[in-house]
Amino acid sequence: MEQFVAVKRSKDGQPVRYLVVDDSVFARKNLGRMIETFGGQVAGEAGDGVTAITEYERLKPDIVLMDITMPQMEGIEAAEKIVQQHPEARIVMVSSVGYQENIVAALQRGARHFVQKPVKPEVLYEVIKYVMGEDGTAAHAAGAGA
Amino acid sequence: MKMELIQPFINAADAVLAQGLHCTTSVGNLTMDQEAYRRKGVAALIWVTGDIEGRIVIDLDPDTAVRVASKFAGAELPESDELVRETVCELANQVIGNAVTSLNDQGFHFRVHPPVVHTSEHGPKSSEDTEALVICFETGIGNVFLNIALRHNSSRQPERAAAVGH
Numbered sequence: 001m002e003q004f005v006a007v008k009r010s011k012d013g014q015p016v017r018y019l020v021v022d023d024s025v026f027a028r029k030n031l032g033r034m035i036e037t038f039g040g041q042v043a044g045e046a047g048d049g050v051t052a053i054t055e056y057e058r059l060k061p062d063i064v065l066m067d068i069t070m071p072q073m074e075g076i077e078a079a080e081k082i083v084q085q086h087p088e089a090r091i092v093m094v095s096s097v098g099y100q101e102n103i104v105a106a107l108q109r110g111a112r113h114f115v116q117k118p119v120k121p122e123v124l125y126e127v128i129k130y131v132m133g134e135d136g137t138a139a140h141a142a143g144a145g146a
Numbered sequence: 147m148k149m150e151l152i153q154p155f156i157n158a159a160d161a162v163l164a165q166g167l168h169c170t171t172s173v174g175n176l177t178m179d180q181e182a183y184r185r186k187g188v189a190a191l192i193w194v195t196g197d198i199e200g201r202i203v204i205d206l207d208p209d210t211a212v213r214v215a216s217k218f219a220g221a222e223l224p225e226s227d228e229l230v231r232e233t234v235c236e237l238a239n240q241v242i243g244n245a246v247t248s249l250n251d252q253g254f255h256f257r258v259h260p261p262v263v264h265t266s267e268h269g270p271k272s273s274e275d276t277e278a279l280v281i282c283f284e285t286g287i288g289n290v291f292l293n294i295a296l297r298h299n300s301s302r303q304p305e306r307a308a309a310v311g312h
Contacts, residue, residue, distance in 0.1 A: 024235055026235070027239075033221075096241075097243040097247055098243070099247040099251055118240050120165075
């Protein structure tokens with residue numbers, strides 16, 4: 001898998017911490033591998049919206065990658081509940097269901113961006129940089145290939 | 147079952163498989179099935195509800211599933227039942243999600259339910275108005291079967307016609 005210039009937190013130069021929410025273990029592992037190539041760290045995983053909320057409270061990640069279609073509580077509702085409590089939360093919806101209505105609903109309820117599956121690493125990387133904004137810096141890690 | 151409903155699934159499967167497997171795919175056998183669904187390997191079933199109702203099954207043999215999982219992951223993965231099931235479910239999720247996205251943008255409104263692994267030998271039998279179309283996608287690493295049984299939800303047709311201005 002392609003290696004990207006690492007995106008670090010501007011405030012302390014530490015890796016960006018991610019919470020990966022998807023009911024598919026396979027999808028979570030795939031996203032985890034991409035996050036590694038971005039120089040990030042998977043702080044935690046959740047398989048449904050309810051667990052995502054409790055894991056967000058526990059981990060306070062820099063970014064949440066959130067699927068939409070999940071059991072118990074869907075991703076858009078979970079995103080809304082997280083953002084109500086934590087307006088600073090950076091949530092990127094990652095779903096195969098990418099019609100306009102869904103995207104608009106997600107953005108209106110607090111998500112910062114939307115990436116359609118199958119996820120292209122270069123697309124997700126650009127979205128991460130955009131969503132981190134000034135709180136993130138892309139810099140070569142010592143010894144890491146670009 | 148109208149072609150306007152089927153084509154987005156063919157396009158989505160083609161695109162998802164081509165991107166994930168880094169190869170071209172071709173549509174092989176295409177058959178109509180009015181008998182009970184007979185599983186070929188490991189299958190994931192997704193129900194859709196809304197303007198169009200029914201189910202779609204993605205089905206592949208375990209060896210192909212491991213090869214597909216490895217290609218999607220970009221690394222050789224060891225064979226395990228869980229990996230195979232997860233791969234088939236995620237593949238189904240992506241193909242159906244992309245197809246539903248396309249149909250939704252055409253004015254059809256759906257709800258996609260999370261995929262469930264279909265382990266029984268037979269599935270729900272299709273009926274006169276939910277005949278199943280079975281499409282075989284031939285890839286360089288094995289065949290992937292898409293079994294689609296959808297029908298218009300007649301109770302929602304006036305609603306949709308009003309929505310699209312017909």
